[in-house]
Amino acid sequence: MATINDVCKAAGVSKATVSRVLNNSPQVKEVTRNAVLSVMKELGYQPNTLAQALATNTSNSIGLVLPEFQSNYFGSVLHHAGQAALKAGKKLLVIRSKNSAEGERESVETIANQRCDAILLYSRHLSESELVELQQKIAQPLVILNRQLSAESLSSFGLEQTQLATLAMDHLLQLGHKKIACITSPLNSETGRLRLEAYKHQLNAANVSVNKHWIVEGDNSLEGGYKGAQILLQTSEKFSAIFACNDDMAIGAIRALHDHGLRVPQDVSVIGIDNEPAAAYAIPSLSTVSLPIVRLTQDATALALAQANKQGHLISHQSYHGELVARESTQDIRVRSQDI
Amino acid sequence: MATINDVCKAAGVSKATVSRVLNNSPQVKEVTRNAVLSVMKELGYQPNTLAQALATNTSNSIGLVLPEFQSNYFGSVLHHAGQAALKAGKKLLVIRSKNSAEGERESVETIANQRCDAILLYSRHLSESELVELQQKIAQPLVILNRQLSAESLSSFGLEQTQLATLAMDHLLQLGHKKIACITSPLNSETGRLRLEAYKHQLNAANVSVNKHWIVEGDNSLEGGYKGAQILLQTSEKFSAIFACNDDMAIGAIRALHDHGLRVPQDVSVIGIDNEPAAAYAIPSLSTVSLPIVRLTQDATALALAQANKQGHLISHQSYHGELVARESTQDIRVRSQDI
Known part of the structure; x- marks a missing residue:
């Protein structure tokens, strides 16, 4: 590979000049800059970005910590964070x-150590005070995804979990359902706990007592939804609807009901949360709550980029609402009665 | 944040000693090493990995270039490459x-510039000679995913595309289908072209002429499959089966047939390729060809890691077979005739 000395020789300039070109210094004449760049291109010269990063104290990259990669949801976060970074040249x-919690802390410390200029953390487990403590330990600004926080030292971009779950529950209640089962998200996460609380709260508000046999903990996967519904089907009391706390579990649950000889929505209504692409193409298509995950990711990445560029150390706390998307998998219970 | 000077002062050792500890030099006594590490931990000292990387000429990371993030398929590649790297401490x-093609070249050059120790490229567009040329331009070993190559200067881990598509087509032909439509993957990719060729080849081998109205180009998405099937349904000639070149398009096509009042598999059989998790939970469950993408990713990442660790500059070319997974979405055409 060509070295900086090869470039100097071929362009007939000093190392200092080449360095100024690399750092976009205004001290270099346009004609010299063009000559040097053209030689670099010709020789296939690649500047040593590590050395550059040390010199300018910037890595020109931002870090993203995710709990998993394997789902449409995280694929979307990754895609839109990547696009925003790409556009900004990072x-x-x-x-x-x-x-x-320990895993989140370790990953942030690892990536901070790689010298990225700002860090986006999709957090499920660390408490607000632990996140504040983590921010104190690292040099880079920390932007938290998926949490609603209020700390003054870091930013957060979260979803209104209670509002999302309430929308789903109110849809079922308005359709006349009272015997509503729930397949939860993992309850070691704030998301899981808040959605389950909203389920109970809306039942109570509708004067319906909570039946603990109708609550099964899931793992957000298709298989988790399938198994969760199988457990619910073993209870002696019949339910008329399932609130699955995400779309994958809802789709898995519908398949389990199908295998059990029950029709959705004629026998059981099912609703999810996420509005992932598959929801619209499933048979029956899935009623769900759409999340503004694209906008949330874009906003959070924009803030991280602004902080990476040292455009002030602005702290921001945003939270986003979902919207009901009613499709084929939910139906008024009175229609069902006539049907039978 | 604590500096290396703070560590020296607190541990009562020289900068050179701290540096030796950081580089795992055997010249440091065990008792001194432990004392220095304990001080680092206490002070929350983070070594400057960029400076370390410059000194040791290794970045302790490997690069991965993917064409997209938003699908279960690439989520799986990302997940398993990440796991393998993590285990190896990279x-x-x-x-x-x-x-x-230009995008692939640019991304490899960009990531090479970040000083990772080996690069995995999921390639769809660059020709073998262009890939060889790219390898010559960068210092790191290049490992190509998704292609079957034979070059001596780089490694490749590909799928037997012809075998995969032949399995799917033979399944339909053995079920008595002759009027088979095809929704292709994008034809600007080798994968797309090879799968379409296998479709035509197997029809010819079965003495069935190819009907160009029954070939529609798709984009590998649910929506692409839905629209592709809509186009096929507008042709005057009736087909009895659809070979969709991936699962998402197959699921989209099944929904389009459903919306058109056609039953799968009673009226039309549909098969995909991928065996993504959703295939097993769809209604009807999807017949497909499973790909050993996990093993392929793990093998390719293991080779990249070995090369990053300078364990020889081994070149390897591997290709992987798929397996038929017959489920509910395909049915013998003679059963259908009796059914009607």
Whole structure:
């Protein structure tokens, strides 16, 4: 590979001049700059970005910590964070955390150590005070995804989890359902706990007592939804609807009902949360709550980029609402009665 | 944040000693090493990995270039490459390429410039000779995913595309189908072209003429499959089966047939390729060809890691077979005739 000395020789300039060209210094004449760049291109010269990063104290990249990669949901986060970084001329350094508080902390410290200029953390487990403590330990600004926080030292971009779950529950209640089962998201996460609380709260508000046999903990996967519905089907009491706390579990649950000889929505209504692409193409198509995950990711990445560029150390706390998307998998219980 | 000077002062050792500890030099006594590490931990000292990388000429990370992030398929590649890197104590630097030959080249050069120790490129567009040329331009070993190559200067881990598509077509032909339509993958990719060729080849081998109205180009998405089937349904000639070149398009096509009042598999059989998780939970469940993408990714990442660790500059070319997974979406055409 060509070295900086090869470039100097071929362009007939000093090392200092080449360095100024690389750093976009205004001290270089346009004609010299063009000559040097043209020689670099010709020789296939690649500047040593590590050395550059040391000199300018910037890595030109931002870090993203995600708990998993394997789902449409995280694929979307990754895609839109990557696009925003690309547009801003930054690299995106991605790392997967272990699904625990300690895992989140370790991953942030690891990626901070790689010298990225700002860090986006999709957090499920660390408490607000632990996140504040983590921010104190690292030099880069920390932007938290998926949490609603209020700390003054870091930013957060979260979803209104209670509002999302309430929308789904109110849809079922308005359709006349009272016997509503729930397949939860993992309850070691704030998301899981808040959605389950909203389920109970809306039942109570409708004067319906909570039946603990109708609550099964899931893992957000298709298989988890399938198994969750199988467990619910073993209870002696019949339910008329399932609130699955994400779309994959809802689709898995519908398949389990189908295998059990029950029709959706004629026998059981099912609703999810996410509005993932598959929801619209499933048979029956899935009623769900759409999340503005694209906008949330774009906003959070924009803030991280602004902080990476040292455009002030602005702290921002945003939270986003979902919208009901009613499709074929839910139906008024009175229609069902006539049907039978 | 604590500096190396703070560590020296607190541990009562020289900078050179701290540096030796950081580089795992055997010249440091065990008791001194432990004392220095304990001080580092206490002070929360983070070594400057960029400076370390410059000194040791290794970045301790490998690069991965993918054409997209938003699908279960690429989520799986990302997940398993990340896991393998993590186990080996390496970071995974991920970048998305533009979906073109130029995009692939640019992304590899960008990530090479970040000083990772080996680069995995999921390639769709660059020719073998262009890939060889690219390898010559960069210092790191290049490992190509998704292609079957034979060059001596780089490694490749590909799928037997012809075998995969032949399995799917033979399944339909053995079920008595002759009027088989095809929704292709994008034809600007080798994968797309090879799968379409296998479709035509198997029809010819079965003495069935190819009907050009029954070939529609898709884009590998649910929506692409839905629209592709809509176009096929507008042709005057009736087909009895659809070979969709991936699962998402197959699921989209099944929904389009459903919306058109056609039953799968009673009226039309549909098969995909991928065996993505959703295939097993769809209604009807999807017949497909499973790909050993996990093993392929693990093998390719293991080779990249070995090369990054300078364990020889081994070149390897591997290609992987798929397996038929017959489920509910395909049915013998003679059963259908009796049914009607």
